Each structure stands twice: as structure tokens, then as C-alpha cells.
Amino acid sequence: MQEPSARTAGTRDVSTLEATPAATARDMPGWLRRPLAFLVILTVLVAAWEGYKAIGAATGDKIPLTGIRLPVRSDDRSMPHVGDIVGALFEPVQRGQTETLFGYLVRAGLFTWREAAVGFLMGSLIGFALGVVFVHSPLVERGLMPYVVASQTVPLLAIAPMVVVWGGQLGWEAWIRVTLISAYLTFFPVTINTLRGLRSPNPTSVELMRSYAASRWQVMWKLRMPAALPYIFTALKVSATASVIGAVVGELPSGIADGLGRSLLTFSYYYISGPEKLYASILFSAALGIAFVAIVSYAERIILPPGRRLAE
């Protein structure tokens, strides 16, 4: 067991039981603190972006008081105004069309989100199952682990066309093939962390179960699984973002026209004529990843008691 002192970092949630006289930020209700911090940082980032542009415009892309050039040019093509990026969301996606860029991205985002979500679920389940099998059989682990590791070193760009071609020959719908690619990117962190988590109980905890003459099954469900949960949730957060990347990248060779992958590709082709659109889609896919991680974090908050979360 860990020393109580090592746990003080985790006791934050308990300290709220007592009224702590402290700065105003502490008096704020917890649900408000997070969004507020997010907004403050967002404002700082926007200000930095626009500030950079303003300095560049004033000095002719030089660092003030020196002759050194700024690393990135500050003109509106290289760095469109934040206002223009947001504004582009509410303009028609193409001249002569009624659909706004926002509406288009929501549609594409939901499409990609479905691929990512199914891929994430599939990948997590496969990853978890592999971890459970490995912890029970070191022989299987030693035999299979090199291939599992190798699978992750092969670039996704090489794997994706194969999955697309093979899936097509098997008659799978395009979005299912993308889901597979997404799952492929998702399972690895879950396997590694499941394995690590299931092995995390110290020998004494296991001996305690042995002294109760507990079955293998009971040791699994009453000790190893609950001990592994914080590790698994950490992996799920990594996987949540990876599943979105897998879905976006997987769409490209699959010829899928309805997802974020295609829109990112299209807008990068037409960057010169409308850089705002590419920036808007990038922000959108980032938001997709954030939303995904937020969902996993929320599940973690519900499932794990306070003081057991590895990372907030």
C-alpha cells in the first residue's frame, strides 16, 4: 500500500469537504472552474495569434528592434485572422451553395465521429482482451508481443490502403473499413496499460487473496481488474485521440467523401483561395478529439472513486 503522504496529492477532492478559506478561484463551484480556465487560455492563445500578426504588420515581419525575420510570415494568407476563421464557418461552403461551412463540418464531423467511436470501442475491446490474455499466459505474451509492437511501427499510411483494398474485396462498406483502421490505432495503448494495470497489485495484495483461498476468477474481478482501471482509463484517453486520427487518415485512401478527412484534404488543396476554411476544419477535428477525451474523462469520474485517478 502507498504511504498516506504519497496520497496527499490525491486528497484534493476530499479537502472540499471542509471549507477552505482561500483565493476566489477556490470558492468557485467545480463545474465552473474548468470551463473558465479553458476560456482564459483560449483568450490568451487568440491574443497571442493576433498579437503576432499585429507585430508582423507593424515591423514588416521582423522581430522588433532587430533585423531578424519572424519565423512565419504574418500576412492573412499564412495566418488568417481568428475573426475570419470563425466568420468562414458561417459563409457558404462553396460559392452558390446554401450550406454553410459550419453545417458542412458538423455533417462531416458526425460522420467521422461515428467511424472513430466504433473504431475506438472495437480497438479498446480488442486491446483489453489482449491484455487479459497476456497477463494469464506469459508464453502467449512473449510470442505475440513482438508482432503487436511491430504493428504499431508500420506507418498508418502503409496499412490503410491494404485494409481498404482487402475490405473492399470482402464487400465491406467504406466506413467500416475506416473503422478498422481507427481500431488499429486504438488497441495498442489499451493492451499495454491493461497488462501493466492487471500486474500492478503488489505481491501482498495477491497473497491476501490466496489466504482466503480465492479462485483465479475472484482474484481477477476483486483485485486485478479494479487495480487496473486507472491505467486503462489513461490508455483510453490516449486511444480516444488516436481513434479520431485513425478515422481521419483512414478516410483518405478509402475514397470517402463525407468525412472530415476529405474536407481537410480539399481545403488544403484550395488553401491559397481560402486558408480560413482549412483552419476552421482543423479546429473542428481538434474539437472532435477533445469531445471524445472529455467523454472518457467523464466516464472515469463516474466509475473511479476520488483519489484513484492517475491523471486528471
Next chain:
Amino acid sequence: MADSRPGNSRPNASRPIVAIRGVTKVFNERGDHRVKALDDIHLDVYPGEFVSLLGPSGCGKSTLLRLVGDLTPPTSGTVEVNGKSAQQARLDRDYGMVFQHATLYDWRTIGRNVQLPLEVMNYSKEQREARAGDMLRLVQLEEFSRHYPWQLSGGMQQRVAIARALAFEPSILLMDEPFGALDEITRERMQMELLRIWGQTRTTVLFVTHSIPEAVFLSGRVAVMSARPGRIAGVIDIDLPRPRVFETREDPRFFEKITEVREVLRREET
């Protein structure tokens, strides 16, 4: 009742609850670093007794306890518990174990930690809750039932571990330096607490420690062990009256017993 038992609580007539016969334990038997941890150990423990295994680190006292609890097998010799093999006794859930660290599961509340063995042993929900409540009352922590382990001090955690070990009414309590990680003040308080609990439950206790005063204060008998290889150098009866109280520690006879134990340890060194 504690005071119904004399200091040396060995009833002559009854059969031993633990019978250790010629036990030897060798680690790395086939390897290069062959270590003889225990050599030809004989020890009987009688029902209701409080026996301590005392010795320096490396004398094999923990190993001996683990042999009794069937957490590790002997190389030769036999351990009989309640007339059965140690393994059968473990499968029959005759043991309650308390380790140096409380080893509470930190995702369970205190109440649910005490219920853990009862869950493994398929007690009904009502039985579990009733037993856990009784046990937490016994260690005087009933108001902490809904707390999590890390919200409790080290001494309180160890009391929970004792409650958990006693929850299924095992016939023997095996304690492996249970107070070794506590400060001296908490430690003495815990010793009183343990004697009170022992008095109420009448469990047999086999207690491993490297503290001479602790062994003398708690035990009816102290098995003094020496190292390399681990042997029992002598078994000393501690005939101090029970119940042992605060003043026991100031009793001249208490110091006599401590000296007696020390002499055995010193004789072994030379």
C-alpha cells in the same frame, strides 16, 4: 475473557492447533545461491495461545509464518494445522492474515474492505454487512465505514486490516510484523488494542516481530530465533499476569523477561 487465561495460556491437555515438525526451508535449492532459511524447526501452538516469533532480520521468522499460512511450501518437514495439512487449512479458511502494511484495497471503502473475505467466501449481503459492522465496532472504527483507506492514518488502517482478518472468524490469526511500520507511540497503543481484541475473540495468534518489548508484552510464549540458518534458539514462557495493562510495561518482572530474551539472543551470537 482475557483475565480467565493465565499469562502462560498453554493448556497442557489440549492438542496443538499448529504443529510444526522438523521443518526446513531452502531457497534456490538448485541455484548457485542456495540459502538455508530454516533448519529443523519444531514448534507447537495451542488453541487460544498468543505466541510470538522473535528474532533479527534474516532469521526466517516471516518465512516460518508463511509456511504455516501455506503461502510458501516447506522443503522438508510438516506443518499441521487443526489436524490438517497447512494447505487444507488454508482452503478451509482457517487463517486470518495481517501483514506489515495494511494492504487495504484503495478502491474499496473501509466497510467494503472488511467485507472482502466475506465476498470471496460467498456470505450473503446481510451477513456481510452485519459482520463488517461488528468487526469495525470491535476495532472502534465504525464511523469510518464509508471512508477510503487513504483517508485513515497508518494505525487506523492496520486496525481495519485486523478487523478484515477476523471477519470470517478464522481459528488462527497470523500476523507478520503488523506494527512494524508504525511509530513507537501508535505501536504501543495498537498492542493494547490487539490484546483487547484477542481477549474478546479468543483466537489463536501467531505473531512475528523483531521488537523484544513487543513480543514480551503481548505473548504467552516467545519463540526466540537465531539466523543463518534460522533456528529456534529457545522458547520462553512469559508468565506475566493478564490482562496486561499500561503498568505492565513498568513492572520489574517485565524487564526480567526482556533480559531473559536478550540473554538467549546473545548466547546465540557467540
